[in-house]
Amino acid sequence: MKPVSKLLLGGLALALGGAALYRFYPWPAPLSDKPARPPAPVIVARAMTRDVPLLLEAVGRAAAQDSVTLKSRVDGQVATLPFTEGQPVAAGAVLAQLDPADFTARLRLAEANLARDQAQLAKAKADVGRYLSLKNRSFVSEQQLADARTTAEAWAATVRADEAAMESARLQRNYTTIHAPFAGVIGARLVSPGATVKANETALAVLNRVQPLEVGFTVPERYLPQLRAALQRGPLPVAVRVPGAMGPPLAGEARFMDNAVDPTTGAIGLKATVANEARLLTPGQFLHVSLTLDVIPGAITVPVEAVQQGPEGSLTFVVKPGDTVEARPVVVTLRQGGIAVISQGLQDGETVVTDGQLRLSPDARVQIKANGG
Numbered sequence: 001m002k003p004v005s006k007l008l009l010g011g012l013a014l015a016l017g018g019a020a021l022y023r024f025y026p027w028p029a030p031l032s033d034k035p036a037r038p039p040a041p042v043i044v045a046r047a048m049t050r051d052v053p054l055l056l057e058a059v060g061r062a063a064a065q066d067s068v069t070l071k072s073r074v075d076g077q078v079a080t081l082p083f084t085e086g087q088p089v090a091a092g093a094v095l096a097q098l099d100p101a102d103f104t105a106r107l108r109l110a111e112a113n114l115a116r117d118q119a120q121l122a123k124a125k126a127d128v129g130r131y132l133s134l135k136n137r138s139f140v141s142e143q144q145l146a147d148a149r150t151t152a153e154a155w156a157a158t159v160r161a162d163e164a165a166m167e168s169a170r171l172q173r174n175y176t177t178i179h180a181p182f183a184g185v186i187g188a189r190l191v192s193p194g195a196t197v198k199a200n201e202t203a204l205a206v207l208n209r210v211q212p213l214e215v216g217f218t219v220p221e222r223y224l225p226q227l228r229a230a231l232q233r234g235p236l237p238v239a240v241r242v243p244g245a246m247g248p249p250l251a252g253e254a255r256f257m258d259n260a261v262d263p264t265t266g267a268i269g270l271k272a273t274v275a276n277e278a279r280l281l282t283p284g285q286f287l288h289v290s291l292t293l294d295v296i297p298g299a300i301t302v303p304v305e306a307v308q309q310g311p312e313g314s315l316t317f318v319v320k321p322g323d324t325v326e327a328r329p330v331v332v333t334l335r336q337g338g339i340a341v342i343s344q345g346l347q348d349g350e351t352v353v354t355d356g357q358l359r360l361s362p363d364a365r366v367q368i369k370a371n372g373g
Contacts, residue, residue, distance in 0.1 A: 043356060047348055062287055064213065071203055074172055080193055081097075085188050113165065114162035114163060178204065185208050215252065237291075240281070240288070250276065299341045299343075303340070314331070330342050
């Protein structure tokens with residue numbers, strides 16, 4: 001038999017043997033599909049309808065509504081400063097007392113001069129009456145009567161001058177007691193008892209009115225049209241917060257806007273008034289100010305974490321019935337205070353994913369592990 005024929009017969013035998021082997025020992029069946037991916041754990045929140053204030057954030061500084069440096073209106077020596085530094089004082093409270101001895105003496109002298117000259121005036125008036133009677137009987141001349149009247153008028157003028165001098169002396173003595181012109185918080189003593197002070201020069205202390213308190217701040221000039229329109233409707237609500245402080249902000253109102261834009265900063269100044277009832281704010285303090293410029297009524301809102309940025313714009317993952325998600329495009333009109341305002345793409349009450357989006361794709365299954373609100 002030729003070698004080629006032998007090879008063909010050998011190959012045929014192997015094929016037949018393999019077929020018989022497969023018949024009795026078949027290959028394992030193909031593997032089935034891979035098991036389904038487990039649900040992705042996510043945190044969700046609900047879209048809510050609410051009125052959203054349009055806020056302008058700024059840094060402001062507190063200032064006393066009124067501040068006065070207390071000075072004496074007369075020269076003198078400080079006797080007492082009967083106040084506690086840094087404490088509130090009532091309107092009219094005595095804050096400083098100068099030694100009144102010299103002023104009391106001047107007042108007594110003025111009173112004595114007045115009494116003396118009043119006696120002279122009384123005598124001069126009596127002389128006019130007597131001269132008038134004598135004139136009617138031709139015992140004195142017209143000139144003598146005129147001289148008596150002139151003398152009486154002179155003493156009347158002297159008495160009026162004495163009265164003015166006495167009133168001045170009384171005022172000078174009263175000026176030795178210095179009162180608080182309004183209720184506020186008194187600062188440090190700037191002089192000590194025994195010091196000599198000059199009228200309208202020597203500072204004794206500084207008094208600040210802190211209830212209410214003013215807060216000055218600036219906003220960019222691009223908001224001018226909105227500010228003007230809003231202020232025409234009335235005062236603008238503000239919320240004032242001390243940086244790093246806990247607790248709710250203090251409410252106030254902005255009523256004043258400056259009449260010119262600062263050309264170096266491109267900002268315009270505003271002032272707000274805060275009641276400061278608990279005296280939590282101090283003049284000179286830096287503050288965070290939130291100015292409510294307008295209100296967006298009935299806005300659909302979600303936490304800002306729910307909004308993702310895709311290749312075609314903003315989107316959010318909406319949880320559908322059956323715990324699957326839909327990647328839905330949305331239109332965001334405002335982001336502030338941890339929320340996003342959605343003008344298109346969501347409805348009130350829909351559930352959106354706020355954490356875990358990196359593990360999601362359209363129609364992915366999810367497992368809600370927490371609700372963000």
